[in-house]
Amino acid sequence: MKSLTEQQKKMIKVGAPLLVLLLAAIIAMALLNKPTRAGIRPPMAEVAKWVEVVTVHREQVMPKVVARGLVSPAHKIDIKSRVEGEVINVSPKLIPGAQVKKGELLLAVEDADYQSALAKAKAELAQARADLHIEKGQQSVAYQEYQLIGEELPTAQRSLILRQPQLKSAEAQVASMQAAVNKAELNLTRTQIRAPFDGIIVDKSVDLGSSVSVNSSLLGLLASDEFWITVTLPPKQLQWIDIPTADSPLASKVNVVTSGGQQRQATVLRLIPELTSTTRQAQLLISLKDPLALTANKLAAAPAVMANEYVKAIIHGRPVDGLVALPRGAIRDGDKVWLMSDENRLAVRDVQILYRGAEQVYIGAGLTDGERVITSLMKTPVVGTLLKAITTNVDVGEGDDAVVSELDEVIES
Template identity: 25%
Template sequence: MSAQRLVKVLAPIVVLLLCLLLAYQISQSQPPASKGRPSKANPLLVEVDKIAPRDFQVTVESYGVLKANTRTNLLSLVSGQVLKVSPAFQRGAFVQEGQVLLVIDPLEYEVSLQTARSDLANAELALAEEEARSEQALRDWRTQEKINSTPARDYALRYPQLKAAKAKLETAKAKLSLAQKNLERTKVRAPYDGRLIETFVNKGSVISTSTPVAELYSSESLELSLPIASRDLAFLDLPSSESYQDTSSSAYVRIENSLVVPAEYWQAMIVGTEALVDAENQQIYALAKIVKPLTSEKSERPVQALKVGQYLHANIQGKTIDEAILVPNSAIYQGTYVYVVEKIEKQDVLARREVNVRWRNEELSLIESGLNIGDLLVRTPLGQVTSGTRVAIDKRVEGAADKHQGESP
């Protein structure tokens, strides 16, 4: 047999032997299989809160646009030229009740007042003269009565003339009162404490009776119409009547003006509800009246006064729930279940609990059912975890549950 043929025969045999040797070495390098129980994975470290009931006052958040319930077009009740304008007679200025805003030329009305006084004096004189004539006529009739028994007639005693003189006197008094009133009206005054929205005249303007001179609103009539969701109605004490209520027994509202930093707050009271329900979302609207619009909670002179048309945030004080069970929203998954820690065979394991949420705000949920007093609520975000997963309670976290009885293995 030639050498070349021998190589062809032995080469496959050598390759096969090398493969078998390599497989044997790999099998010998594997660790020996454990003959005991499989080792358990490390338990999850979780933070928990022990469920404990407490009294909780519901606060319902809402919002609204500030509006003035009393808004007036201020009219001039006399005609003439505007001689003086108050420095406060400008848009956005605050005015006080009775404050003089404009002065109209009073000369014509001063003359009318003097004329009315003169007419009154003449009427008083005419009445006095007529009373004297009537008394004289009565004396004359009594003298004639002794001679004949003819009854006296009213005209003979000048009673109609006396009545006419008295009527003229009353007319003169009324004209004097009107003249005085017209003279007072030459000073255009603010009808109430409020704020000017717009002014329509200036110094030198000639105006006639019933000419609008300004538009203003009452600072004591600022209100918000606050939408209330149907789920929140059961937790609020709203007036049962559509009419305004005495604010002493109304729900307290805290109004926030976030246009300034730090935010400023005003107090308001629920004084009624609107007559109609919003057909689209079935919300009702509560009317909140600002208690002191010109004064915030902390300052008699706020950084920025409230403005009609301004968007404001409101927190409405609701009912107090006794023995309420509250859970952070972050601990509720898909709005329907939570995780709690239970002890099974001396081990702490996760358990999924379905819960019924009665009410919630941005941070907390009020639980109606599904949790019991003393349950250990898991606060650590878990995502999708299987019930029965072993856990270890992190007792280093301040505010965690009381020390769990027993130790986790």
């Protein structure tokens, strides 16, 4: 038998340890894969996820529509002169911002010429009346003479004999002179410019000694008893608002919020039958009485609302039955909600959102009384996940929230 060569001895020396290691690995794997005495390991128990839920129910809600708009005077006029002459009297109140009462004298134009014109017209009227009186006397004499003739004459001839044309002419002259007197009196009255309504002076164009002509601008005056607010909102939101018409006087109440955050009470007045040209929004006219708080109780400290002020209007909508109010955060992926089913598992459902509020949404269809809506967040929401509810004190039945128009959401964001 031949002895091993040096090379073979070297291979055996290197390969023997590797063979031992390979056998050890095979034995270890066999031991690990050997089943236990109890057989297959039991599955782990399913752990429920904690969530916050609210139980909803349908009831009557009173939505509020939020819109914004510009304040403008209900009545604003530019008072012009109806006569010509020199301004001889100016009221101390003829200052922009001053409050004036209806009938109060604001300024006066020199009236000497108009006094003379009135005196002349009255004199001419007196003369015309005298001429009429004389003519009536002459007509009486003509009638007596006609009776003496004792025969019937044609109508035209009889009219001439009885002086009827002369009588009509005298009567017309009296009427003409009376009209001249009336006009002279009117012009004399127009030399005194008085406030046509309670208001605020906004500007003036004349002063003491100014010469004015017919149609010269004298001053600007706006009514202080009422301002209008024109707000814009999506047309679909008009369905929640009471707008007075000839057949129905019902008008939604409005809270007007000033730029300083103070509030005033107003009412919806009219719907302007024209959409805005750019945004295609509906236009609603709101009436605010005593906007400058001139007649309000001083103790109430009602804030003044200025013309051309940009304000927010919270319009109280009409009551709507059978709606569900939910926190705004309960809406997922557009128009979906997460529900906790009767088996305490996660379910997802589409709902019909009639309108969205700043903090709440109002559901018309998709939910039934007694169902539990999840209001908290879930990291990995998977339909069928086991859930456990956390009791909350959220009352979603209160419909006291404000509907935010699409335009308003842009402004608020």
